[in-house]
Amino acid sequence: MCDSCGCNITPGNQHLPQRGEAVAVLQGLLAENDHQALHNREHFDRHGVLAINLMSSPGAGKTALLEATIARLKDRYRIAVIEGDLETENDAERIRAQGVPAIQITTGSACHLDAHMLHHALHKLDLENIDLLFIENVGNLVCPAAFDLGQRANVTLLSTTEGDDKPAKYPLIFRAADLVLLSKIDLLAVLDDFDPAKAEQHLRNLASSAPMLSLSARSGEGMEAWFEWLAQQKCSHQAVNRRSKL
Amino acid sequence: MHELSICQGLLRQLLPIAAKHPGRLIQVVLRIGPLSGVEAALLQAAFPIAAKGSVAAEAELVIEHCPLRVRCPLCDAESEASANDLRCGDCGNQQTRLTSGDELLLLSVQFSEESNHV
Ligand SMILES: Nc1nc2c(ncn2[C@@H]2O[C@H](COP(=O)(O)OP(=O)(O)O)[C@@H](O)[C@H]2O)c(=O)[nH]1
Ligand SMILES: [Mg+2]
Ligand SMILES: [Zn+2]
Ligand SMILES: [Zn+2]
Numbered sequence: 001m002c003d004s005c006g007c008n009i010t011p012g013n014q015h016l017p018q019r020g021e022a023v024a025v026l027q028g029l030l031a032e033n034d035h036q037a038l039h040n041r042e043h044f045d046r047h048g049v050l051a052i053n054l055m056s057s058p059g060a061g062k063t064a065l066l067e068a069t070i071a072r073l074k075d076r077y078r079i080a081v082i083e084g085d086l087e088t089e090n091d092a093e094r095i096r097a098q099g100v101p102a103i104q105i106t107t108g109s110a111c112h113l114d115a116h117m118l119h120h121a122l123h124k125l126d127l128e129n130i131d132l133l134f135i136e137n138v139g140n141l142v143c144p145a146a147f148d149l150g151q152r153a154n155v156t157l158l159s160t161t162e163g164d165d166k167p168a169k170y171p172l173i174f175r176a177a178d179l180v181l182l183s184k185i186d187l188l189a190v191l192d193d194f195d196p197a198k199a200e201q202h203l204r205n206l207a208s209s210a211p212m213l214s215l216s217a218r219s220g221e222g223m224e225a226w227f228e229w230l231a232q233q234k235c236s237h238q239a240v241n242r243r244s245k246l
Numbered sequence: 247m248h249e250l251s252i253c254q255g256l257l258r259q260l261l262p263i264a265a266k267h268p269g270r271l272i273q274v275v276l277r278i279g280p281l282s283g284v285e286a287a288l289l290q291a292a293f294p295i296a297a298k299g300s301v302a303a304e305a306e307l308v309i310e311h312c313p314l315r316v317r318c319p320l321c322d323a324e325s326e327a328s329a330n331d332l333r334c335g336d337c338g339n340q341q342t343r344l345t346s347g348d349e350l351l352l353l354s355v356q357f358s359e360e361s362n363h364v
Binding site: 020021022023024025026027028029030031032033110111112114142143145146147167168169171172175202204205206207209 | 248251252255256258259263267269272276281282283284316329330331332333340341342343344350351352353354355356357358359
């Protein structure tokens with residue numbers, strides 16, 4: 001190989017400079033978002049707010065899960081919800097009907113929430129009087145996983161009507177989950193092609209050890225285990241916060 | 247599709263770098279892994295649209311792909327994997343650790359010799 005005829009240019013180095021000035025940068029492409037997410041996380045920790053990011057395809061039952069969760073836990077925790085949606089205020093109104101504050105972020109054409117949108121919404125909430133903040137991300141199995149919001153945990157819902165191979169088709173969002181919820185299990189009886197064991201197998205193949213719980217916001221089945229998971233998260237968040245303040 | 251907003255973020259990252267260099271920005275090199283959450287092809291398509299009228303208007307976007315690799319804590323093997331199957335290629339263990347594949351990086355930029363400021 002020589003330096004004159006171009007035979008030393010391989011697919012791996014073809015972009016290397018021939019002349020002019022090359023400048024190494026090595027920065028994350030989401031550095032802006034990650035920086036803001038860090039700042040959001042500090043907000044949450046300072047005020048003792050446990051922030052949970054809910055992700056799923058549209059219609060998997062995020063809002064229904066929140067309604068049932070608030071109805072059950074609002075006497076135990078001070079809850080608030082940030083709703084991300086392309087257009088309407090509908091979801092926020094459903095949450096307010098449960099008697100807790102809800103901020104709607106309408107993202108327009110953006111298919112996910114980012115840390116800046118969330119930060120903007122945070123300033124409309126009285127964080128000092130919130131124990132548990134749910135963030136309902138835009139219904140989308142692709143984009144939300146790429147953007148850290150500053151949450152403490154990710155919960156990804158997979159409803160029984162979607163097919164048990166979704167974790168294999170959308171690995172990123174299921175890999176990002178700290179908890180996977182199989183929702184609408186009241187429908188399992190009529191959906192003979194959804195196999196929860198297969199869904200779990202697909203999840204494990206993503207090298208995820210996140211727990212997977214089955215529940216139905218409609219029938220109430222399986223909801224206790226979800227409430228227990230939340231209580232554990234709340235507990236461990238408080239412990240971490242206390243230690244960091246020592 | 248968030249590739250356009252990622253491009254816009256990229257352009258904001260390029261601004262201070264371009265301000266420090268006299269040449270024209272002619273090339274931007276990224277490294278993107280299959281588990282980064284970003285589609286290289288969509289980014290490639292969005293870049294000229296986002297870059298129009300910016301410091302990178304004439305720059306070529308080069309995307310370096312990187313392989314998906316996992317390391318197994320049981321047998322210590324490192325193996326190639328696919329996005330929806332990250333099991334150890336040697337022993338089949340499911341609890342592997344990603345060693346490469348989620349990168350989303352601005353690696354380097356290239357400026358031309360001739361100066362902008364004549
Ligand atoms: N059968 C059944 N339907 C449900 C359940 N949870 C939600 N749904 C229905 O699924 C649809 C979408 O629910 P929604 O909570 O708005 O989904 P989101 O888009 O993820 O917020 C609505 O018609 C709900 O009534 C459930 O546990 N069982
Ligand atoms: Mg909803
Ligand atoms: Zn997006
Ligand atoms: Zn192994």
